[in-house]
Amino acid sequence: MSFDFSDNHFSLFGLPVQFRQDVVDIEAVYRTLQAQYHPDRAVTGSDSDKRFALQAATHINDAFHTLKSPLARARYLLKLQGFDTQEETNTSMPADFLMQQMEWREAIAEAKQTHDLDELEALATQLRSESRSLTTLIAGLIDDKQDFNRAGLVVRKLRFIEKLEQEIGDAIEALLD
Amino acid sequence: MALLQIAEPGQSTAPHQHRLAVGIDLGTTNSLVATVRSGSAVVLPDTAGFGLVPSVVHYTADNSVTVGHLAQARQIDDPRNTIVSVKRFMGRSVADLPDASSTPYRFVDAPGMLKIKTIAGEKSPVEVSADILRELRIRAEQSLGGELVGAVVTVPAYFDDAQRQATKDAARLAGLNVLRLLNEPTAAAIAYGLDNAAEGIYVVYDLGGGTFDVSVLELTRGVFQVRATSGDSSLGGDDFDQRLYCWILQQAGLTTPSDKDMRLLLSRAREAKELLTDHHTTRITAVLSDGEAIDLELSAETFQTITAQLVQKTLTPVRKALRDAQLATEDVKGVVLVGGATRMPHVRKAVADYFKREPLTNLDPDKVVALGAAMQANALAGNRGDEEWLLLDVIPLSLGLETMGGLVEKIVPRNSTIPTARAQEFTTFKNGQTAMAIHVLQGERELVQDCRSLARFELRGIPPMPAGAARIRVTFQVDADGLLAVSAKEQISNVEASIIVKPSYGLADHEIAQMLEDSMQNAEQDKNARNLLEARVEAQALLDATRSALATDSALVSPDEHGNIMQLLTQLEICQQGEDIQAIREATEQLNRITEPFAARRMDVGVRKALAGQRIDELG
Numbered sequence: 009m010s011f012d013f014s015d016n017h018f019s020l021f022g023l024p025v026q027f028r029q030d031v032v033d034i035e036a037v038y039r040t041l042q043a044q045y046h047p048d049r050a051v052t053g054s055d056s057d058k059r060f061a062l063q064a065a066t067h068i069n070d071a072f073h074t075l076k077s078p079l080a081r082a083r084y085l086l087k088l089q090g091f092d093t094q095e096e097t098n099t100s101m102p103a104d105f106l107m108q109q110m111e112w113r114e115a116i117a118e119a120k121q122t123h124d125l126d127e128l129e130a131l132a133t134q135l136r137s138e139s140r141s142l143t144t145l146i147a148g149l150i151d152d153k154q155d156f157n158r159a160g161l162v163v164r165k166l167r168f169i170e171k172l173e174q175e176i177g178d179a180i181e182a183l184l185d
Numbered sequence: 186m187a188l189l190q191i192a193e194p195g196q197s198t199a200p201h202q203h204r205l206a207v208g209i210d211l212g213t214t215n216s217l218v219a220t221v222r223s224g225s226a227v228v229l230p231d232t233a234g235f236g237l238v239p240s241v242v243h244y245t246a247d248n249s250v251t252v253g254h255l256a257q258a259r260q261i262d263d264p265r266n267t268i269v270s271v272k273r274f275m276g277r278s279v280a281d282l283p284d285a286s287s288t289p290y291r292f293v294d295a296p297g298m299l300k301i302k303t304i305a306g307e308k309s310p311v312e313v314s315a316d317i318l319r320e321l322r323i324r325a326e327q328s329l330g331g332e333l334v335g336a337v338v339t340v341p342a343y344f345d346d347a348q349r350q351a352t353k354d355a356a357r358l359a360g361l362n363v364l365r366l367l368n369e370p371t372a373a374a375i376a377y378g379l380d381n382a383a384e385g386i387y388v389v390y391d392l393g394g395g396t397f398d399v400s401v402l403e404l405t406r407g408v409f410q411v412r413a414t415s416g417d418s419s420l421g422g423d424d425f426d427q428r429l430y431c432w433i434l435q436q437a438g439l440t441t442p443s444d445k446d447m448r449l450l451l452s453r454a455r456e457a458k459e460l461l462t463d464h465h466t467t468r469i470t471a472v473l474s475d476g477e478a479i480d481l482e483l484s485a486e487t488f489q490t491i492t493a494q495l496v497q498k499t500l501t502p503v504r505k506a507l508r509d510a511q512l513a514t515e516d517v518k519g520v521v522l523v524g525g526a527t528r529m530p531h532v533r534k535a536v537a538d539y540f541k542r543e544p545l546t547n548l549d550p551d552k553v554v555a556l557g558a559a560m561q562a563n564a565l566a567g568n569r570g571d572e573e574w575l576l577l578d579v580i581p582l583s584l585g586l587e588t589m590g591g592l593v594e595k596i597v598p599r600n601s602t603i604p605t606a607r608a609q610e611f612t613t614f615k616n617g618q619t620a621m622a623i624h625v626l627q628g629e630r631e632l633v634q635d636c637r638s639l640a641r642f643e644l645r646g647i648p649p650m651p652a653g654a655a656r657i658r659v660t661f662q663v664d665a666d667g668l669l670a671v672s673a674k675e676q677i678s679n680v681e682a683s684i685i686v687k688p689s690y691g692l693a694d695h696e697i698a699q700m701l702e703d704s705m706q707n708a709e710q711d712k713n714a715r716n717l718l719e720a721r722v723e724a725q726a727l728l729d730a731t732r733s734a735l736a737t738d739s740a741l742v743s744p745d746e747h748g749n750i751m752q753l754l755t756q757l758e759i760c761q762q763g764e765d766i767q768a769i770r771e772a773t774e775q776l777n778r779i780t781e782p783f784a785a786r787r788m789d790v791g792v793r794k795a796l797a798g799q800r801i802d803e804l805g
């Protein structure tokens with residue numbers, strides 16, 4: 009069995025190194041790879057076969073996860089280009105973006121307080137459309153303009169949005185209990 | 186064996202060795218063992234023809250163990266030593282039990298996992314489960330006529346790491362080689378999906394005796410991909426019994442019934458519940474130990490009203506699973522009902538109302554999990570048919586670490602596809618700090634106290650550095666059974682510490698030793714059963730070989746010899762039915778000896794025939 013753990017995720021999946029991807033393709037390749045390497049295929053094998061299967065399948069899951077999520081994929085592509093997205097360190101953001109963040113946060117807090125499930129769902133929909141437009145922006149910056157610096161900024165914005173989406177998800181869940 | 190079978194030259198003697206593998210549904214209420222036989226999955230019944238084994242174990246003072254229907258019969262007269270629904274206690278401490286006082290047991294709190302005081306000593310839920318599993322293993326070996334290469338054992342999808350570990354320990358203690366722990370709804374999906382060539386999004390709703398699971402799966406060309414799972418590991422048919430039992434107490438004006446009365450009324454409640462599935466009303470009658478008679482009339486409507494809240498409670502995990510899968514009810518192509526409690530009409534109605542479609546009920550909800558597990562066991566053991574499929578499952582609950590201030594930092598989010606590994610870096614917060622405590626938790630809540638503690642360990646020997654300079658990388662690896670291993674490494678000095686997360690109940694070494702010793706007695710029984718089995722299998726092989734040799738080469742035996750052989754053959758057939766291992770062995774040996782000359786003659790003829798078919802120059 010040939011399996012190169014040092015391959016980048018795109019070559020592992022036989023995909024072009026670019027941001028725009030068809031999720032259906034990614035999923036199809038993913039299933040083919042797991043069908044070959046999953047630990048279920050090594051149950052009667054030696055200990056080293058089992059260890060290899062565990063590592064390979066873990067690696068494939070990780071690659072799949074990275075390729076499928078626009079945020080993780082963008083971050084990974086920029087890393088391949090030698091660009092660090094500085095998500096933990098660089099917190100400088102344009103003022104209008106910060107303003108909007110604050111508005112969203114307030115809206116979430118209020119909906120949480122008043123147990124307003126509909127409002128939370130509405131906010132979630134808004135955020136989803138915001139993250140879709142950021143994703144389109146990233147595609148243009150990376151694939152067409154190779155402007156990795158600006159792409160890095162949009163990745164940081166997308167990260168903020170995803171955190172908010174997570175927060176809304178948790179709030180909705182808490183209300184469901 | 187004297188009667189060699191002579192294969193044609195160029196033909197292989199054993200075309201394909203079928204490996205004996207089984208699927209085991211270790212249920213709260215009922216357990217089953219199933220296997221794939223000539224291509225289709227079947228439940229293996231006991232000699233009386235029962236497929237379901239009630240998950241009940243009865244212990245006596247002389248340490249004899251009864252499992253199943255016989256044990257169930259002891260429930261009312263010996264409630265303390267008759268353990269039912271032990272699955273509810275797996276990987277749990279007394280503090281975890283919502284209703285410890287409404288069981289007849291005497292619990293003993295041991296670190297991490299409780300024990301139950303019985304007349305045969307303190308029993309851990311792992312031991313009690315192992316007794317059930319051992320019974321199933323022996324049943325399977327006797328009916329399949331050989332040793333098992335392994336078993337797939339099912340667990341509720343919503344079981345946490347401690348509960349999974351406990352199940353795997355129980356299986357090992359029962360002498361089973363665990364090929365895989367498989368989530369129950371996933372097993373059901375395999376059985377359903379393969380039988381119906383299903384494609385699309387399916388929801389499995391599994392309400393058993395003590396657990397509730399819901400899984401959302403995507404079925405695409407032989408791939409079963411779990412998109413999300415949720416549930417409640419302490420919600421099931423038992424809770425409906427409990428609700429009804431409280432209603433009975435209330436109606437009859439009782440407050441503190443004795444253990445025996447409690448068991449009696451709980452059984453009556455369960456009977457009434459099951460009856461109301463097909464009837465509009467029922468009577469509940471019982472005579473208590475003090476002679477008081479209870480006689481109540483209960484309508485299906487009343488029963489449904491007092492349990493409506495429990496039915497609603499199942500819909501919360503359903504909503505969560507769909508949310509996590511980012512799907513709406515309209516995306517769902519079918520809802521598969523699993524578990525005996527889904528027979529209740531109001532449960533079916535609630536599911537139908539929620540999904541706006543009738544659930545699929547063309548499967549036996551009692552058997553489907555075991556059948557799916559058998560199919561998976563067969564595939565994992567390498568008995569490949571033409572059909573190949575792949576299962577991609579997830580972990581049900583997030584895994585994380587304790588950080589400053591009693592907060593939990595999530596490392597592996599719930600519904601991550603397994604196997605998976607995630608790493609996170611941490612640092613020291615004091616100057617010169619040389620050790621770091623690592624506390625592994627499972628659950629969705631933010632505070633440590635609200636999550637389940639899985640393990641604690643320490644990384645020592647970090648070289649003294651200023652606060653914040655050390656880089657400690659903690660890696661979580663979850664395997665295909667959904668079991669976690671955690672390791673930690675300081676990146677600058679390469680100091681390393683790792684553990685396989687054994688849940689905090691952490692069966693100590695001496696406890697395992699004790700358990701194994703206790704099980705030696707059972708092992709003695711097992712060994713006898715196994716020897717008997719082997720003797721029978723060997724006898725059968727000789728009987729078959731002799732009969733087939735006589736059928737094809739009767740010309741090679743004299744009438745006298747034929748008569749002698751037939752006599753010993755009949756004798757062996759009779760012995761083989763009995764339980765006397767020695768007698769079977771002796772009869773086998775006798776038949777073997779008397780057929781030796783015949784076998785030699787066949788061999789000569791066979792070799793001559795074989796040589797005649799070959800050209801001389803090939804023999805060089």
Ligand SMILES: Nc1ncnc2c1ncn2[C@@H]1O[C@H](COP(=O)(O)OP(=O)(O)O)[C@@H](O)[C@H]1O
Nearest residue numbers: 212213214215393394395422459462524525526
């Ligand atoms: N006809 C029925 N009507 C209502 N409940 C039933 C019926 N048959 C079985 N049950 C309930 O189903 C539960 C057992 O389901 P099962 O799937 O065997 O559980 P488990 O998987 O936990 O062993 C019990 O609570 C039992 O009372």
Ligand SMILES: [Mg+2]
Nearest residue numbers: 212393524554
């Ligand atoms: Mg079940």
